[in-house]
Every structure is written in structure tokens, then in C-alpha cells.
Amino acid sequence: MPSILAIETSCDETSVSILKDNQILSNIISSQIDIHAVFGGVVPEVAARHHLKNLPLVFEKAIQQADISLSQIDAIAVTTGPGLAGSLLVGISFAKGVAIALEKPLIGVNHLLAHVFAAKLAFSELEPPYLALLVSGGHTELLMFENSSINPVLLGRTLDDAAGEAFDKVARLLEIGYPGGPAIEQLSLTGNPYKxxxxxxxxxxxxxNFSFSGVKTSVLYTLKENEKICKPDIAASFQEAVVDVLIEKTAMAVRMTGMKKVVVVGGVAANSRLREKITFWAKENDLQIYIPPKNLCTDNAAMVARAAIDLMKNESYASLNVTADPALSF
Structure with missing residues (x-):
């Protein structure tokens, strides 16, 4: 397998990874969570400025940790979308410079596809056909991979808020901090999910298709209409509603497609309640379930590198004119 150097800057994580023979030699991530927490969400202009500052440092650290000569790199991969325009452009510009300097080909990677390939990093035996539930801060989609690992069929997507976005908004209503997913998960541990x-x-x-705006609005009215509320009960009940929908939609897709393998990826796939319940559901229905470790669920460059390997096999290279596509989709 080729050696890939990958760059990920689609949102607020600056990441560089080097992958060789499907082994992660380095996967350095610089998070901006503390920076954006004071705003209650990611500020695009701030994110782009910090990518510009952090990327050379992260790049250098990834090279050092991998202990590899740049001459041994076969290709440079970079996320081209979807994501924040300014953040994406920082990563793409840097990747172009590296590709030119090393005289190596450039591979543009769809951030959503990269999330699916996080499962390939964890489970090298995983091959199509399989169903993928992609749940993140900006996306909630059901994808079917029949004969190709890079060209899925889109079965359904959210029509309003993504699951991760709903977590962030409800966390804001509960005033428990940012990012919302981990905050709600932690608070839910002492709550009643059936209250x-x-x-x-x-x-x-x-x-x-999915819709999470209604459950968010229902939380809002519950908070307004009840003077005495238990925040852990609200958090646990909200989390349970989102998890139930994700599993029921996945079950519906399994019934419609006949798929026997299910992949769960994206930042929300790090949620312990989702991992527990969907694993139990899969075992009950004699399905194979593939969920990457939590550190590969959130944004990272290793998943971008792994996707680039299959794109490279299909000679899906990018020209030096490639630019950011913030609304890139399947």
C-alpha cells in the first residue's frame, strides 16, 4: 500500500497524519474547543486563523512522530469539503504547497467519505456491501456501499438539524457548555432517560430521512413550561430520543436493503449510549456492526489518508486548481 500524508482542516481541528501500509504512523490533532467554547460554537473566521497558525506546527510534529523521510511519501491528501470555507482553504493551500515541493500527486477527499473510512482503519477486513450511518455535528446520513468503497448511494439525510447540531443546541438551552455532545452524555449519566x-x-x-428540529423545540418548551426541572433527566431523555431515531432509521434501511453489515461513524458515533444500544440491536438481529474507536470518530487526518488510498487505486487525483467546496455532498 502507498504512504499517504493527509491534512484535515474542515472545521476546528487541525490534523496531519501519515499512513503507511494501512498503519497509522502519526495522527496529530490540535483542537480549538477551548477557543470556541466561550462563543458557544465554532466561529469560522477564528477557526481559519488558528488553522493558519497551527498547521505548520502540527505538520512538523506529524513528520517527527512518524519518523519517515518525506521522500517516502507517495501522495498528499487533503479534505476539500464539506466544511467551513476559510478553514478548508487553509488546508488545501498548505497541501498544494507540500505536493509541489515534494513533486507528489494531490488527492482531494470528501470529509464525509473520510468518516466512513475511519471504520476501515479499525477493521481492515471491512469490504462492501455495507450500510453506513454517518452522524456528526453537521451531517446525519444513511449511505449504502454496494460494489464500491468510494461511491455510495445516499439513502437518507437530515432535512434540518444534524444529530450533533441538535446536541449542541440543547446543551445551549441547558447551559451546560460546548461541545454539546460530550456535555449531554456526561450529564445523562445521572438522569432518567424515560422521564x-x-x-x-x-x-x-x-x-x-431524519429531522431533529422537533425534539430540540420540544426540549425548549419543556424548559419554559416547568419551573422545576432536573437537567440530567432532560439531557438523558433528549439523548434517548435521538439515539432511538438513529437506530430505528438504520433498522429500516436494513429491512429495505437486506444489508448484513452496518458501519456507524462520525463524531456522534463516539456517544456511549448510541454505541451501546446500536451494538445490542445489531446482535439481536444477527448483523455485523463496525464502530471505530472514539478517537477515530471525531475529525482527524488518518481517516482522510485511508480514504485517499482507495481514491488513489481508482486514480482519483486532484489538480492544483482544486478549491474548497463547503457544501460538498454525495
């Missing part, structure tokens, strides 16, 4: 019955939207058979 409040928040809505599970669009569960009619055959509809594989």
Missing part, C-alpha cells in the same frame, strides 16, 4: 417522552420524528416505514 420525558420527547418526539421521535418521521418514523413512517420507507422514509429514511
Amino acid at each position: 420525558y417522552r420527547f418526539p421521535r420524528a418521521m418514523l413512517e416505514e420507507g422514509n429514511l
